[in-house]
Amino acid sequence: VRLLRCGVSPEQISARLRFLYPDNEGMNISHESIYQALYVQGAGSLRQELKVEKALRSGRTSRIPRSRLAGVITRGNKSWVHGAEISLRPPQAEDRGIPGHWEGDLAIGKQGASALITLVERKSRFALIRRLSASHDSPTVISALIEMVSSLPTEVKTITWDQGSEMANVKDLKIAHPVDVFFADPHSP
Template sequence: ELDVELVLRSGRRSRRRRRLPPDPRGRRTWVEGAELALRPPEADSRAVPGHWEGDLVVGSDGASCLVTLVERSTRFLLASRLEAHPSETVAGRLAEMVSGLPAALSRTLTWDQGVEMARWRDFAAATGFGVYFCDPRSPWQRGTNENTNGLLRQYFPKGTDFAAVTDAEVREAQDQLNGRPRETRGWRSPAEAMAGLLDSDAGGATTV
């Protein structure tokens, strides 16, 4: 039986950031083939679980961050701290974060067009997720994650240096948000909704 405590934490120091070469056409070529218009229509609905939205909450030093993932149907949050966010490090950490999920909860991930996701194919190959990118300057296309990141700011206000935050503090904030009842879910908490999916093997178009 899979526990809802899914976040994997690491004390490893991240590798030095390595920038991708500039795109001579001024385009973010890593997005090609993963545009939001190509995402399965079922991801637009909250009836089918397993569709996630993600982003980075970057610290005051410009390097340390929280990697955040939110499942759309349950609002369940996974959060993990990094001291730097080069694309290869982000891809690896994302794969760790979702490694305990069953296939039925590992359908798609929607992200913005940040360079930290330029190696999304590595993540997709390791996990089976489909990855899709929002249109430029369209944060509402991953609004569930945006709203959840706003709730995280109650614990880590703007100006927080995540290099000075402990993994235990991140885990405590995550667990408190997952345990908070939500009116949109009939006053069930995200943890309760996720547990219900896991107990039912997250089959088909389960509504939670």
């Protein structure tokens, strides 16, 4: 906290701690964790001690998106995205403080010959991976997701996915399980 007040950046703080305590993992923190503690409302211990404007040299009160296109939602024919934008996702999913919020993706292999579905729980980082046969169309992906979610012993509150066409039948997942699905902004990792 003292270093932030003196205008030292989170990157510099992280590097200094790694240098001072190379063998003590408990004393190391990533710069991203410092930023998360400052910007994410649910992790408010650092935020309560500091005003964000004072803590960061830039004086910004919010993060800059990784892509200039972040927040721009295309209105094409992706009807499954409308009303489920990531901006509508509950804040509990953002701060990783409560389990049950998942992120998913479809990784397609060379020449589309194979595909993997990944689901990662945001708090614990527990990952589920499922290989798909040659087909990775929406009915196949949604069917596999239903099986993956059914196999979990805990409640799945939300799933965040990109806007790929493999989620066009997301309504079938919502019928099978009471889970809210949100979609990331285009061109924003």
